[in-house]
Every structure is written in C-alpha cells, then in structure tokens.
Amino acid sequence: MIKDVIYTISSNLQLNSSVFEMRLDGDTAPLNKSGQFIDIALSGKYLRRPISVCDYDENGLTIIYKVVGEGTKQMSNMQKGEKLSALCALGNGFDDSVTAKKIALVGGGVGLPPLYGLAKRLKSQGKNITVLAGFNTAADMYYINEFSSLAPTRVATADGSAGTKGFVTALMDEGEFDYFYACGPEPMLNALLKTGLDGQLSYEARMACGFGVCMGCSCKTKLGAKRICKDGPVMTAKEMR
Amino acid sequence: MDLSVNLGGIKLDNPVIPASGTFGYGLEFAELYDINILGSFSIKGTTLEPRFGNPLPRIAETPSGMLNSVGLQNPGAEAVVKEYFPRLKKVYRKKVFANVGGHDEESYVAAAEILSKEDIVCAVELNISCPNVKAGGMAFGTDPDKAAAITAAVKKVCRKPLFVKLSPNVTSVKDIALKVVDAGADGITLINTLLGMAVDWKTGRAITAVPHAGLSGAAVKPVALRMVHEVASAVSVPVIGMGGIESAKDVLEFMSVGASAVMVGSKNLTDPFICKKIIEDLPAVLSEAGVQDIKSVIGRTDRCAK
Missing domain, CATH: 3.40.50.80 (Nucleotide-binding domain of ferredoxin-NADP reductase (FNR) module)
Structure with missing residues (x-):
C-alpha cells in the first residue's frame, strides 16, 4: 500500500558534520518491513527524495540522511513542528524470515x-x-x-x-x-x-517515481530486469551474483 | 458535469490521459486508485523486441522539471499482449492508447500490427519522437519525409486510429504535422520531451549516463502550449496536447489552444494521484471559467483573438 502522508517533524538532530536524524510523526501503517523507503516532497524541488526508513513504530518513523545536495541541505534546515509530505511505503524491504546460524x-x-x-x-x-x-x-x-x-x-x-x-x-x-x-x-x-x-x-539509484513506472532505476539481474524502487531496493545475493 | 470529448470517433469520458512512459501498463497505478476514472491512458512505449534501455543514471532533476534517458525499456509487444494486457483487463475496463516505438520501419510496422489488433487498444500512438534511442525514434520524427513515410507504412497495417507523437526538437513542428496528416495520421499528440542536459558543476560530469536526455515537467509547458497551438491551428485532425500539465487549469489552457484532450506526464511520477485530482477538479475549474461544455473550450484562444 502506498499513501501520500503528511508527517510532522518531531526532531531533526545533527549526528555528525553531515548526517542528520529526523523523526517524523504520522501514519506508518503502510510500512511492513525494514528496508522500505519513503519519498519526500520538498518545496521548490521537482523530484521527491527517496530515503530509507531507519526505524518505525505506530506513531511515526525515523530517517537518517546525509547532506549531499540542495534537497538534503533544505531538509537539514527544517524545524520541529514543520510538515512534510512523503509517499509511504515504497519498496520491498528485507525478508527477515530467513533462518541462519550467524x-x-x-x-x-x-x-x-x-x-x-x-x-x-x-x-x-x-x-x-x-x-x-x-x-x-x-x-x-x-x-x-x-x-x-x-x-x-x-x-x-x-x-x-x-x-x-x-x-x-x-x-x-x-x-x-x-x-x-x-x-x-x-x-x-x-x-x-x-x-x-x-x-x-x-541498492540505491537515482529515481523519478519510486513506485515502479518510470523505469529510471532498472538493473539487470539473473531473473531479468528489475526496478530498484519497486522490485527492490532489496535484492537477493542469488539474483545479483 | 459532462466532461466527455470525442477524438475523431474515440469517445472519452473526460480529456485526461496519462502520458506514455509515466504510467507503465497501468498496473502500479491501479493499486493506488480506480484507473477507470481516466479518459484513457497511453501505455509505456512498446517495441517489437524487448529492450533493457540505457545505462544508469537515467534520471536528473532540473529546475521545474526532470531529464530522462530511459531509452524505451519495455518487455516487447508479444509480452505486453500476453502478460500485461490480461492483468490490466482485470482492473481496467476502458481502452488504452498503444504507444509504439521502433528502430526501423519494419519494427514499427510489426509492433503496431500486433498491438492494434487488441480489443483493449483504442488507438495507436506512433512514437517517432523518443530522443533516447540511437536508431529510429527521434530520427524519424525530425525529418518530415521520413515521418510521413513511416506514418504511411504503419497506417497500412494499423487496425485502429493512428495518432503520431511529435518531437519538439525540430525547426517547424507544423510542417511535420502537416506531412504526417497528409500521410494518413488520424490524430497528433505532442510534445515529446525536449532534448536537454544536466551537468555536475563539481566534477564536470553529465548527470545522466547518456548525456543528452529528454526534458519534461512544468519547465516545458510554455513551449508545449505554443507548439500545440501551432499544430492545432494547422491540421484538421484531433490534437492531444501535453507538456508540463499539473492541474485542471493547465488542461483548460491546452484545450484553449486547440487540444481536444490532454496527456499528463511527469507529474504522475511526483504525485501519483495527480490525474485523479485533475479529473475531480475539472468541473469546478470549468464553472469558475464560466464554461458549460468542456468541448467549447477547444480552440477558444483563436476565437478570442478574432
């Protein structure tokens, strides 16, 4: 399920010279796995910013992002209480049902x-x-x-x-x-x-839509062409090797 | 309010058609909203053989728009017919525009023949304007004689009305439009993307792996309006306008300059619910403009001038 959710920033902490942790309060019902991502709309920027979800609970989610360009710079200046629109949840996430010893x-x-x-x-x-x-x-x-x-x-x-x-x-x-x-x-x-x-x-890639229609982020796998945003971002070692 | 339009016999409930390349084969959007509310939609550009497309990165952000160099990635016409259309029919009871790409005349003709046979296809949209493929694509759409020849060849086998999608990367889009209509086109769609480029100022590298890519989004709207106006004023067949449409007001602008319907492209990628919103907004926007019948909007710019 994908929703366009309006989140409220409850904190935006600087973790080191360029990495920030942002806590967003709002609907997390569409999330069901670790490794999924949200796609954030920023004013004045044409494309959304795909950022992976670090952690989430029923009240909100945490993202950690690095300032690498104007969009993430803009995010780093956002204050507690500001609203932010994001598509949630995108991508398949990690399959955590695997049994392994270590x-x-x-x-x-x-x-x-x-x-x-x-x-x-x-x-x-x-x-x-x-x-x-x-x-x-x-x-x-x-x-x-x-x-x-x-x-x-x-x-x-x-x-x-x-x-x-x-x-x-x-x-x-x-x-x-x-x-x-x-x-x-x-x-x-x-x-x-x-x-x-x-x-x-x-995996990550430059993408336009984030939900599998623009074909901006395709990669070749053993099982044919896959979209990093929709079929991924998580791929298995078997299909990528 | 009646929002229906008629494209030379193709009757649509409303003039809003998601543009090729921004709507896949409809399946992803069907998970987001009931896509039966659309007038129609144009499928991802489909070629005879499957294509992977260009190397990554294929996307760059630009002021009020974006560049893409996807390069017609698609599963091929047979797979679209056998795998995608049956799945689409489960969630969609209307018809699609079949956007057809190719690298030479034979491949265009063969793909158009396969797709135009399908019940779900109401029209073929001949893509002679894709800037992201080396052979074919824009090479056909920027040469009036080649554009006319390929239109005529496809028209012979095409079992549905044939719309030709024109490139804006030409000296006179009107001349090309007149040529393809003369060669048998039943309608025109325009504009495809404008050739552009984005560069990283730090490294000097082009952002996209194929340096010259197709520009779309709000940035191209004034160019698109001018070209739709030029073409719609010159030809007698229906014109579908596109280029940076993001709102119901934009729809009225394109119809005013002569479009009988519109295609909404890149905005689907940044707001997947945009076509639903536009269709819902249209009645109020028409009322605000004092319009009773949406069809009366078509071409009114020139009537104002007189």
Whole structure:
C-alpha cells in the first residue's frame, strides 16, 4: 500500500558534520518491513527524495540522511513542528524470515540506517546477529552506540582513524557468518557478492517515481530486469551474483 | 458535469490521459486508485523486441522539471499482449492508447500490427519522437519525409486510429504535422520531451549516463502550449496536447489552444494521484471559467483573438 502522508517533524538532530536524524510523526501503517523507503516532497524541488526508513513504530518513523545536495541541505534546515509530505511505503524491504546460524548486518556510510530497524527485528526473533559498520573516517561515524545496544558491533574505517583499518568486508572472518544483510555503496555490495555468502543487499539509484513506472532505476539481474524502487531496493545475493 | 470529448470517433469520458512512459501498463497505478476514472491512458512505449534501455543514471532533476534517458525499456509487444494486457483487463475496463516505438520501419510496422489488433487498444500512438534511442525514434520524427513515410507504412497495417507523437526538437513542428496528416495520421499528440542536459558543476560530469536526455515537467509547458497551438491551428485532425500539465487549469489552457484532450506526464511520477485530482477538479475549474461544455473550450484562444 502506498499513501501520500503528511508527517510532522518531531526532531531533526545533527549526528555528525553531515548526517542528520529526523523523526517524523504520522501514519506508518503502510510500512511492513525494514528496508522500505519513503519519498519526500520538498518545496521548490521537482523530484521527491527517496530515503530509507531507519526505524518505525505506530506513531511515526525515523530517517537518517546525509547532506549531499540542495534537497538534503533544505531538509537539514527544517524545524520541529514543520510538515512534510512523503509517499509511504515504497519498496520491498528485507525478508527477515530467513533462518541462519550467524548473521552479519553489513552497512557502509549512510547505508547503515535501514539495518537498525532490521537489527531490532532480528534480535526480537532471537537471532544471532553481528553489526559490521564501515566509514571513510572516524568523523563520519554515527549510531554506533545505538547498534551496540542491540548487538556486537565492529567498526572499520578506510583511513584507520577508528576501528579496523580497511573496508567493512575486512571485519568478516572466513566462515564466520552464514548469511548477511547489507546496505551501502555499490563497491561494498560487489565485494560482499564476491565472498560467495548468501544474503540480501539493498541498492540505491537515482529515481523519478519510486513506485515502479518510470523505469529510471532498472538493473539487470539473473531473473531479468528489475526496478530498484519497486522490485527492490532489496535484492537477493542469488539474483545479483 | 459532462466532461466527455470525442477524438475523431474515440469517445472519452473526460480529456485526461496519462502520458506514455509515466504510467507503465497501468498496473502500479491501479493499486493506488480506480484507473477507470481516466479518459484513457497511453501505455509505456512498446517495441517489437524487448529492450533493457540505457545505462544508469537515467534520471536528473532540473529546475521545474526532470531529464530522462530511459531509452524505451519495455518487455516487447508479444509480452505486453500476453502478460500485461490480461492483468490490466482485470482492473481496467476502458481502452488504452498503444504507444509504439521502433528502430526501423519494419519494427514499427510489426509492433503496431500486433498491438492494434487488441480489443483493449483504442488507438495507436506512433512514437517517432523518443530522443533516447540511437536508431529510429527521434530520427524519424525530425525529418518530415521520413515521418510521413513511416506514418504511411504503419497506417497500412494499423487496425485502429493512428495518432503520431511529435518531437519538439525540430525547426517547424507544423510542417511535420502537416506531412504526417497528409500521410494518413488520424490524430497528433505532442510534445515529446525536449532534448536537454544536466551537468555536475563539481566534477564536470553529465548527470545522466547518456548525456543528452529528454526534458519534461512544468519547465516545458510554455513551449508545449505554443507548439500545440501551432499544430492545432494547422491540421484538421484531433490534437492531444501535453507538456508540463499539473492541474485542471493547465488542461483548460491546452484545450484553449486547440487540444481536444490532454496527456499528463511527469507529474504522475511526483504525485501519483495527480490525474485523479485533475479529473475531480475539472468541473469546478470549468464553472469558475464560466464554461458549460468542456468541448467549447477547444480552440477558444483563436476565437478570442478574432
């Protein structure tokens, strides 16, 4: 189900130099999985901004976004109490019904947020999860305490300024995990596909509609062309490998 | 209020038709609202063979509009007939415009023949104006003689009224319109997207993977109105106008300059409920304009002038 929902901003907190956490109060009934996204309308901007849902409950949802251009800059200046229109909910989300012995939740940069809600779900199901978080540098880190309160959390930074030096894939010992959920930059996702491990990956792309009609975000998979917005953003390792 | 219009024998309950490429094959929108409220809709541009289209990114935002370089991604005419139309018929009892693309005359003719046989198709919309394919597409729509030749060839096999969708990327859209009507077109739709470009000022890179892409949205509306006016004043067949339509007031503007119906494009992508809203708003907007019969709006700009 997709609704055009008017949300009220209840907080808009800066987490580091460019990453913000925004809490939106309003209808979350259309959401049913972690990894789905909303598409936010901004005044003066023609296209909506697709942003993944970090977490949600019956009263509202949380998004975490990085200021990368004028639209997200505009969002960062929005105040508590302001209204915001968003299409909710878009995309298929993560399938959390998978049974596995030891699961890695692998997030790179602003790919981490949807893994937070997922970590909560998997933990409530009693599953054995470990969070692997990758950043460029220590100053980019956010939400590490939040993740640590849910599950063992390891950090890697490309420049070695925090945690293990290197990419997030360096945090996985061979044979340690039998399943993964991932969201992050495409090189990270490609590196995970190369490990041969079974899992699910959340992709991103420039999109116009967000609900499967414009064909702006198509990708090729083993099962034919798929739309990242509608058939994804979560794809299985099997179809992407 | 009676909102019906007649496009040379094709009777529509209202003049609002979602434009090709912004409405898929109707299935996604049918999950959002009852699409039977529409006048009709134009299906995603369909070619004889399946096409994946261009590399990503295919989308860029621009002031009051957007660029796309999708490149006619579609499952092919046979799959549309066998897989998409049966699913569509379960949620939609009206008829569609079958937007047909191609890369040469034979492929246009073959796709038009397959699609025009279908009961659900009320008209073929010949897309000789897609700027995002290397062969065919706009290459046919920007050359008056080629446009006329392909219109004539498709007309021979087409079992439904043939509308030709024109490109704005030409010196004289009126000349092309006159040529394709002369070659047998039963109607004209315009405008397709304007060729444009977006560049990242930091890196110097084009935003879309195919650098030159099609501009649509509110930004193109004044150009579209001018071209619809030019063409509608010159031809005797029905004209369907499009380009940046976002409201019932925009519908009246396009009909005033001579469109018998309108297509709503990019706005469907940013507000999926826009066509429903426009149809619901039309009676009040017509009343506000003092109009009793929507058909009396068609071409009134020129009547005002006299």
